[in-house]
Amino acid sequence: MEGGDDGVERLEDSKDLQQQSKALDKLTDRVEDRQLDSTRVQEAMASISASKEADIQAARLREKELAAVKINAADIDIIASELELDKKVAERTLREHKGDAVAAIRSLLY
Secondary structure, three states, X not given: OHHHHHHHHHHXXXXXXXXXXXXXXXXXXXXXXXXXXXXXHHHHHHHHHHHHHHHXXXXXXXXXXXXXXXXOHXXXXXXXHHOOOOHHHHHHHHHHOOOOHHHHHHHHHO
């Protein structure tokens, strides 16, 4: 009957090995998932960075365009005083409307 006990022990050892094997598989699966997740994170960060850089470039280009618009200093003074605005706001609005004082005032009123 001692031989029968060896069979039971071998069966238990086999079950333990299977459980350990499954546990190891789960552990390595998680490592692979984490690596995939970190790759996705890196790709997302690169995409965000590129998008942010594109936004910055677009803002710089817009500022250059606005700076190139010819405006009348008297229009700035009139808009600022009549609408009780800061001169910088009046100038920016006037530039955004390509120097058209009427359009700038309308946009500020509506």
